[in-house]
Amino acid sequence: MGKKIICKYFEWGPDKKKEYKHGRKDYHFSPYGLIWNNDRYYTVGWSDSHGKIITLRVDRIATPKLTDTLAIPRPEDFSMTFYADSVIRMYDGPICDVTLYCENGIMKHIIDHFGEDISTNYLNAL
Secondary structure, X not given: OOXXXXXXXXEEOOOOOEEEHHHHOOEEEEEEEEEEXXXXXXXXXXXXXXOEEEEEEHHHEEEEEEEEEEOOOOXXXXXXXXXXXXXXXXXXXXXXXXXXXXXXXXXXXXXXXHOOOOOOOOOOOO
């Protein structure tokens, strides 16, 4: 069984300085795995402070430390593949249905990104 890590997490501010999330509080994180997306690595896992599965961009993790505390195990019904396919740009908000209207000429890009199982409706241009 894996161990939890403790780290801080930051984003870049408009002044190009690190802005630490949640007032520099430590994240207690049980990593489940890595995902390569848009030329960046992300780690997906359980966050104790968020009380849910979250995504952290690896290059924004600061001062990571391995703990002696056992990690929260990945739920048996959790699929990294489904998770990666369900998020857009690794945003880990709630899963919801969306309707996307686009010109017919970019349908190939929509299918390339979301897969052939995406539900579509063809609308004639007015």
